[in-house]
Structures are given as C-alpha cells and as structure tokens.
Amino acid sequence: MKALMFGWEFPPHILGGLGTASFGLTKGMIENGGLDITFVIPKPQGDEPKEYARIIGANCTPVVWRDVDYGYVEHRIGNVMHPEMYYSLRDHIYSDFGYIGTNDLGCIEFSGRYPDNLLEEINNYSIVAGVIARTIDFDVIHSHDWLTYPAGIHAKQLTGKPFVIHVHATDFDRSRGNVNPTVFSIEKDGMNQADHIITVSDLTRRTVIDKYRISPDKVTTVHNAVEPLSPELLNVEVPPKHDKVVTFLGRITMQKGPEYFVEAAAQVLQKMHNVQFVMAGGGDMMEKMIRLAARRHIADRFHFAGFLKGKEVYEMLKASDVYIMPSVSEPFGISPLEAMQMGVPSIISKQSGCAEILQNVIKVDYWDTNAMADAIYSILNYPAMYNELREHGLAEVDQIRWKKAGAKVLDIYRRLIG
C-alpha cells in the first residue's frame, strides 16, 4: 500500500504540535509494515529523518520547465531528495505557471511557516501537489490540517484515489468561536470532499460533526500518542533549585488559557512562598499576561521564559514539579504526555482532547481557577500526591504508542481502498 501525505511541518523544524504528530503517526504506521509513505512538505531543510517516509519538498518540485544539469540539481536540492525525482517531476508539469514567479530550478519558493500571505502559499502548494500527484504512484491521499486540504482535493480530482483528511485542529479551537470565514470554507470544503475524516479526539470529532455538519459515520477518532524519549533527554542536567516550580509550556494565546494560570498562581502564592511559576512560550497575549502578573503583585514569583526549543523544553520539564495546561479548547495537546514522560505530575483542562485518554492526571475546567490552585497546592504539599501522579503517569504514558494509532489509520485506509 502506498500513501501520499501532505503536511506543513516535519521535525526537527516545528512550530507547534502539528509537525510532531505528523511525524509520530508516519513512524507508527511504518512500524505496522506493508506501507510506503511519500510525505510532501513546503520547505524541507534537508535534516528531516528520512527512514520512515520519502520526503518531497514543495519548493523542490518544478512547475516550470528549466534545463538544468544533474550536478547542479544535486548541488541545490540533493540533501532533500534524489535528483532523479526532480527530473521525473519535471516530466509531469501540466500547465504554464511562469506567472507565479519561480527560481532557477523552476520551483516556487515557500516559507514553510505561517506568513501573512498564507493563503497564496496554500494555493501554490496545491499547484505543486498537481505535479506530484501526476508523477508518483499511490493508493490513498492523506492531508494533515486545513493548510493542505486544497492540495489533497487537487490530488483526488486528478486521480480519483480515496482522500483522507486528518483534523489536528479546527478554527473553532484557534479562535474561541470567532471563526475566520475563509479558513472555515477551506476546512469545510476539505471535509466535504474527503472520503474519510480522522480527528485527534472525540472533542474534535464532535466539532467536525456539529459545527461543520459532517455525517458522523465518516468521522473516526484516532488519538495522538508520544514517542519514547531518548535516555539523553530523560537525563538532562538541570541546576539545583531551591523553590518548587510550576510550568506552563505553549503559545501564549487565547486558545491556551494563560490568564487562568496566572490567576491560579496568585491564589497559591497567597498561601505558599517557595514556589516559582514559569510561563514558557511566546504569543500575542504575552504582554497582557505580564501586566496581569504585575497587577496581582506576583511578578517576583512569575517568570516568562520565552520560546523554548529542542532540549530546552526537556530541561524546563525536568526542573518542574507541576505541569499545567489550562487550554480553553485543545483538540489533543501532546505536551502533557511529554511532561508525564519526564515524570512531571500534570494538571490539564477537561476541555482538552488528551483528557479523554489520560487517567493519572488532574483534570479541571479551564475556568475553574480555584480547582486549579487546589490541585497545584496539593501536588506541591502532599508528597503522596506527587509520587502517585508521577509514577502512575509514567506507567500510563508508556502505553500510549504511535504504533497503535498507526494501526487504526491503516485500518481506515484498507476500508477505503476496498
């Protein structure tokens, strides 16, 4: 079985949970065997892991014919994909896209991020998808998140192959209900055209069914999972600390509910003093949060650590006594699982998708700052609570494997192919 996947992010260059989940799922599916995956991303850097999927860069796919020699192609994109692939893609250019503006290889440039001209980039991505779909052989199309739905639809229209979309988030999650009509219409179009829809939680499944009016029998939940951490990450060194540390990790945006964390911190600090609260991440609400912390007179105990990447994330977790994710709406939320892997007791909002599968965490309503403060206080003050959550959490998260998630997706493929 061969799958053509369209994604936007792929490790190690990730901006959010989408890249981690896309890669984890790919790996988990390959571990089940009997599958080849071609994974298209806008702008590979060349250091992406290639053992589980053949990577095609949208910015390495020619849409305008250029006469370039083998050595030059290898020099330019050899670290991303094989030059032969470039030539076979070049043989399938299906229209004249000279007007778009291409580089010396006849390829469109992509930022691979979330730029202001995102819609234009999405459109270009689907043009490229046309070339790729004509070139390679596959049995099923799989699009990760709304940015790649148009590309998937394009590939489906060309080949008639079954089309699966993977909903990692919807615009209802990102905007607390104030959806962007353009984004909504792209999402809705993708869902209508899809032969099957995979959601990362039952919460998201309900959103897809209720808000996008999709027939329930077309929507299946496949919960996300985590990769076991390397011993190097598990044993990162952290400087000795004197105070307890409570950590929030994530974008500081409305969706993540950072203000509830500040309010809960203010309560805990009324009763305890040897605690530090850390908010790591960046986002449009950061300044507001700094002002809020100052207004609650806890600025001396409340720290903003900025955006952490790679190993820093695990150092931060290792130094933490409590991890908290008060998201207002979280389709899944992989980060508490990572915290549990590092042995950090976690508090998550009931409104997050991962609450559906996790038992050994404390679940509170995102708005219930009292319960949140109680939970923080309890973990910090009662060693039995800390140990119970830590040890059972480790055991539990060990059982949540991508391989199982991959097997479920493969089942869906088989049903669609017939």
Next chain:
Amino acid sequence: MKSICFYFQIHQPFRLKNYRFFDIGNDHYYYDDFANDEIITRIAHRCYLPANAMLLDIIKQYGKKFKVAFSISGTALEQLEQYVPEFIDSMQELAATGSVEFLSETYAHSLSSLHDPDEFVAQVKAHDAKIFQLFGQKPKVFRNTELIYDDDIASMVSAMGFKGAITDGAKHILGWRSPNFLYSSAAAPKLKLLLKNSKLSDDISFRFSNYNWESYPLTADKYIDWIAALPEEEQLVNLFMNYETLGELQPAETGIFEFIKALPRFAAEKNIKFVTPGEVLTKFKPVAALSVPFPMSWADEARDTSAWLGTMLQQEAVAKPYSIGERVRLCQDKRIKQDWNYLQASDHFFYMSTKHNSDGTVHSHYSPYGSPYTAFTNYMNVLSDFMTRVEAQYPAEIDNEELNALLLTIKNQEKEIEALNREVQLMRNNIVKDTTGDFPVEEEKPAPKPKKKTKKG
C-alpha cells in the same frame, strides 16, 4: 433444621465540604451539612423507615420466629439522631420486640483495626456504649468495618471479650469449604466466625432486579427452595448486606419489600428458622479453624483491603491521621475528638481509589468527588487543619511520655492546690492557736499528710 441469619449494615459518613487550602488554619468546620442531611434523609425515607416498618410488621405477625441483626455505625447514629430522629424511635421499637440483635463495630466505621490497636479498642467501646445508651443492648458479636478481618484482628477482638465475629466468606480463604458452617479463628480459638454466603446475599442485594439474570424474577418460595436444597449438613445461611438494599439499591418498585415479607411464611413451610448471630454462637459448633494471615474484606473483586489502601494516595491519607492518634487520645477538647472520629471513616479513603474497571464504577458511584485526586486533596487539606489544631494544643516537640506526665500534673493540680490550701489553712489556724496558746513550733507535723491522693490517668 436449617437456619437463616440476617444481618444488615447501616453506615453513613460525615461527608466533607469543599475545603480549600485557603481554609487551612482559618476554618475549622469541615462538613457538608447540606449533603449529609439530604443523603441521610433521602435514604431514611426510601429505605430505613419503610424497612423498619416492614420488619416490625413481620415480627408482630411471626413473633420470635423471625429475627434480624443490625450493625449501625456511630457516625450513622449521630446523623440519624440529628436529621431523622423518628428512625431512632422506630429502631427502639424494634429493639423492644426482642427479635433484634445489635452488633458491635468501630464507632467511626474506621480502619483503626489495621493501623492503631489502641484506637480500635477505644472506638469499639465508644460504639457499644452508644448502642447501650440508645437500645439497651450490650453487643456480643463483633463486626468490623466492611468485614475487614485477619488473625491479628481476631486476637484483639477476642481479647476484648467477644465470643463471635462476622466476616466475608471470601473464596481465597475458604477454598473448597462452604460458608454455611460456623468456624473458629486459628489465631484466637475461642472466637467463632460467621461467614457471609456471598452467592445468596448478592442474589438479593445485587441481582434481585436484574432482568438479564437467568433466575429473574426472584420469588420468596424459589429462594427458600434454594436454601432448603442445600446439602443436609450445611445448616447455617448467613445473609449479610447493606440495609440500603431494601429500597435504595433495590427500589421499592422492584418488589423487594414484598419479597422479604414473604420469606418467613415459606421458611416456616420448609421448617427453616431465623436466628441472630448471638444465637448462632450457642446453637452451633465450629467445624474448623480458619487462618487468615492477610486482611480480607467484603469489598471489590479482590475481597481485600485494596479498596481503601490500594494506592500510595490512600496509604498516605490513612497513615497520616493515625500518626497522631496517641496525641489525639490525650486531648480533652470535645471538638477535636469529634472531628477525629469523623475523619477516620473509611469512606474518605474509598473515594480516593484509582481503580478503573468495574470496581472503579462502584467507587465513583458513591463518591461525592469528581475524581480520586480531588478526594485526596480535599481530605488532606482538612487533615492539615486538624493536625495544626492538635499541634496547637500540644506542640510536637514535646514527646508523648513527657506530655503524659505534664497532663497528669495538670489533671492533679486542682486536687493538689486544694490539699495545699488546706495545709495553709491548718497552719494559719495553728498560728492563731499559737498566739493564744504556747509554742508554735511543733505544728509542722500535720503538713506532709495530705499529699497526692488521687491518681486516675
């Protein structure tokens, strides 16, 4: 002649209110009065009162031929006295018939038997005193919290003078043996054991209204036929259940009251008697000694103590209060003593169970909390406040022995002051006498005479 031994358990804990960490040190009232009132009143009206009325009817009709036993925890009695006093009246009426026996247990429905032998003895005494005060009976048979039992408990119970105890006929203890006999304890041979017949008890308490059960509907004649059909030598059928079975677990609409009402008639037809646990001890001879090295109970699939002590959270929450047990028993403060009782109820720990399978649904069904972690947090917050109160009375730096000596001094100080006052008075009199008389010197003699006369603690 076969005998049925009915015993019903009545217990309600004092549920805790939502007690936040801000309240530690500020708020010393821990209970959710509204919930406690609401729950006990509801259950009393659905179950305890109509069931009592039914039993009274049966006893009026059959006289001494029908008998039952009750075990009512001290905390339940307190709540009933407070919120449903008519229940106490109706229970007293039942007690007066002479067909009802009351069993002994721990006052607080606590786990003290596993953690604190001194507390255990104190609570059993407190409970029996309460039963005597209300119903005029001195319990003779002991029933531990949730039928928790092992060899150590047997020795303690026997040492307290009980001749019999009630526990579960757990399969892992009985093996091939039948619960339908009287047994004795291997650790304390004088203590006889009545074992619950789980199959026949659960037929009533859990399966009675189950449409999918092949024996549905269960009728009194069918049920009595089953008992009559037991092997000839199995003479004793122990039916132990929660009183809530009648009317709450099996609502009145299921016909449970009519079922119980009809039992004596069919039993009489088959020549089956009703006995109380106390009578069993005199009428039956133990057939074998049972050794129970590890604690068992009637809860959950495992029939052990994992329902209350299965996780680190529970072990911590149980161990913490008993670590200050001795301290609290030294306390004179009535409020502290009362809270100490209420906080020991096993229910608080039951709510903290993190079992997830079918046992888990039972735990969460009874729990007033959303999750076991909230249960733990709330309990520990309350306990923190309680411990600071005890600490405030008797600082932890002073060890118990020193404290005991100091307390004795305080206790005796009044008498000592009185004695010394008398001494002073005497000397004064002498001085007065001396000025009128001759020499004051020899009056020193009576002084050392009245020293410490009383020594209680």
